Amino acid sequence: MDEQEARQREGIGPPPDADLGRFLQTMPAAFCFLDKRWNLHYVNAEAERLLGRSWSELAGQSLWEAVPELVGSDVETHYRTAVATGRPLTFEAAHPGVGGWFEIRAWPTPDGLAVYLLDVTDRRDAEEAARRATARTALLARVSAELSGQLDTLSALARLAQLVVPVLADACIVTLVDREGHARDVGSWHGDPARRPVMDRYAQLRLATLPGTSPVAQALAAGTPVTESVDAVLRVMPEGPARDLLVELSPATAVVLPLTADARTVGVLTLYQDADRVMRAEDTDTAWQVAAEAARAIARVHRHSQQAQLAETLQRSLLTEPPAVDGLAVVVRYVPAAEAARVGGDWYDAFLQRDDALMVVIGDVVGHDTAAAAAMGQLRGLLRGIAHYSGAGPAEVLRGLDDAVVGMHDDTLATAAIVRFEQDGQGGPRLRWANAGHPPPIVVAADGGITVLGSELGDLMLGVDPTAVRAESVVALPPGTTVLLHTDGLIERRDSSLDDGTRTLLGHLRELAGRPLEELCDGLLRRMLRGIPQDDVALVAVRCAGAHPAGAGTQPPGRLTTPATGHPRR
Incomplete structure (x- = not known):
């Protein structure tokens, strides 16, 4: 009597069909049949191999005794779901206690559960x-x-x-x-x-x-x-x-x-x-x-x-201290960019023309490298020379600089805003200004009122059309008025627009308007930059004497100059 006949006599295993028995025993996939009590009713040769035990060792055991690692596993959950719903399930899983990945098919029957396992480890x-x-x-x-x-x-x-x-x-x-x-x-x-x-x-x-x-x-x-x-x-x-x-x-x-x-x-x-x-x-x-x-x-x-250090050294060497002027306090700030590649063409300047009027310039050469820093130095020198020799107002100085840029540096583009502090017919201070594509100057009254001079970008930038007509305007400066000029690094952010940055700047200016001039500038930098800026920042603030709270940055005539101090790289 062979093993198959012995199984049938014991009532364990498939129907007494010799062909079916041989097929199940020789098939490359593991096959087993579980009765309603989850006892192993039949396992073929491949299932014996996977479990590492012969049928004589497995006969009559429950599945959970034969493979205790299945208890609580996803495989157990699928088996019980198939029996509970009466619907066959097909799924892939790493079989606990066996090792490897299997495609598993579970067919519920009136007598129990038939399970087929095909090793798909190589495919997985x-x-x-x-x-x-x-x-x-x-x-x-x-x-x-x-x-x-x-x-x-x-x-x-x-x-x-x-x-x-x-x-x-x-x-x-x-x-x-x-x-x-x-x-x-x-x-x-x-x-x-x-x-x-x-x-x-x-x-x-x-x-x-x-x-x-x-x-x-x-x-x-x-x-x-x-x-x-x-x-x-x-x-x-x-x-x-x-x-x-x-x-x-x-x-x-x-x-x-x-x-x-x-x-x-x-x-x-x-x-x-x-x-x-x-x-x-x-x-x-x-x-x-x-x-x-x-x-x-x-x-x-x-x-x-290394390039940044060279550019910054060049840039700082050209950012000189402003002159002493009776009745005016001047504070300047420069903060280099965080990223080496962005150090370049921002500059400021403050100097006296032939008639002793103070001219203040803020500018930015397009580009962020040593070439931009070098171009900035050349434009700064040209502007100083034109302004001093001609004694002209801001618009004419910009026109002369524009002509020089196009004629001598035709691959250079730049923006600039120029303001000139002078006296009106009655001896009162006034501001004459012009703008070539730069963020506009801002006038802050002693009571915190704010005026932005001109349009958002001003006239055409330098280096485009030397025949462009430059507009020039004049505004009175009551005692205690502060004039602020800055480069776009102060307001430009990757995650917001320039308009948003300008609104934020104006809000901080209103809150800081009554502070001493140096405190105002440092406060603006702290609030606007929140660390090291993404781009260079140049800042110039000029305050007219009088009508400001005590300690608000004014000094007696003749002692109104605040030394230029640039912030070191943080």
């Missing part, structure tokens, strides 16, 4: 490999797009950690080394939202506490990659908040790749892997490509920093 692995390859390709494209631009490279480097998670790691920290050799973590990210705040705090503390034997320190010092278990890192870390945070993050492995450019280590990329992640060779290759892209971006930041 192939699909997963293709998905990961696509994700790696997309990652490289996005990293290249983010880091290849010339603007805001530091912010892109900070976002790099977010890009590589979860494609290459469960968490990441990006470290940059500046030209003075100081390392700082500029970006971090964790794939688990609950652990991101912990990762952020750890990134703020770790460099100050990691010993010289840590993977990060080794990669920075030797410029070689280091892979180490986090348990080993914890053993060399001193007790303290940073170590506690790393324990809370609970990664299994740290992979540290040096970022090398111009034969020096300019940063490191730290990839943290949880215990259930395996970093494959293709993942490592992609990580190296990301590291190379990041290193090139950091090298660009260093080069731009």
Whole structure:
């Protein structure tokens, strides 16, 4: 009597059909039949192989006894749903207690449940490999797009950690080394939202506490990659908040790749892997490509920093102190841009014409580089010479400068606003002004009333048409009046319009109108910039003596000059 006949005699197994029995026993898919009590009523040879036990060991056992890992699993939920609804179900799942992925079909019958399992692990692995390859390709494209631009490279480097998670790691920290050799973590990210705040705090503390034997320190010092278990890192870390945070993050492995450019280590990329992640060779290759892209971006930041220092030095050398003028207080401010690539053509100037009238200029050469800074210096010198020799008013000075720009610097475009402080027929102060495409001057009365002079942009900018007619206007200046000139860096924001920026500026001016002149200017910069500006900012404020609250920035005649002070790079 063979095994099939023995099963039939015991009342266990399929109907006594020899062909059907042979088919079930030889089919490449696992098949089993469960009675209404979830007892194993039949298993074929493939099911025996998957379960690792023979039929004699499995006969009469419940499914939950034979495979206890199924209890509470999604597979159990599907089986019970099929029985409860009387409807067949087909689904894919990683089968607990067996390993691998299976296409599972469950058919409920009046006598129990028939289950068919086909191993699809190879197909799932192939699909997963293709998905990961696509994700790696997309990652490289996005990293290249983010880091290849010339603007805001530091912010892109900070976002790099977010890009590589979860494609290459469960968490990441990006470290940059500046030209003075100081390392700082500029970006971090964790794939688990609950652990991101912990990762952020750890990134703020770790460099100050990691010993010289840590993977990060080794990669920075030797410029070689280091892979180490986090348990080993914890053993060399001193007790303290940073170590506690790393324990809370609970990664299994740290992979540290040096970022090398111009034969020096300019940063490191730290990839943290949880215990259930395996970093494959293709993942490592992609990580190296990301590291190379990041290193090139950091090298660009260093080069731009050098250019910025040169441009800023040139720019500051041309921003001289204003002259002393009886009856007027003058305050000037200059703040360079945060981004190296944007340092360039903003300038101010204040000087006396032949008749001792004070002329104040604010301007901006189109462009953000050393060429713009150089052009700014040439235009500033030309304007001074034209204004001093001619003794003309603002409109005529702009016309002469426009003619010189087109004739001598035909590839230069610039904006400028000029104001001239003079006396009217009765000896009272007045302001004569003209504007070539620049943000308009603003007049602030002693009581806080505000007047914006002219239209939003004024006349045509310089360098376009030297025959353009320049308008000139005159406005009286009551005692205590403040005149403010500024470049567009003060009001320009990437996330809002110039109109929005101007409205914000006017609101702050109303609140600060009664302050001493230096306090007014510094308050405007703090409120408007909120840190380091996206573009250069030049600012000039002139206040007429008298009719201002005590301490509001006026001084006795002859002592009204406020020295020019530029804000250092923050």
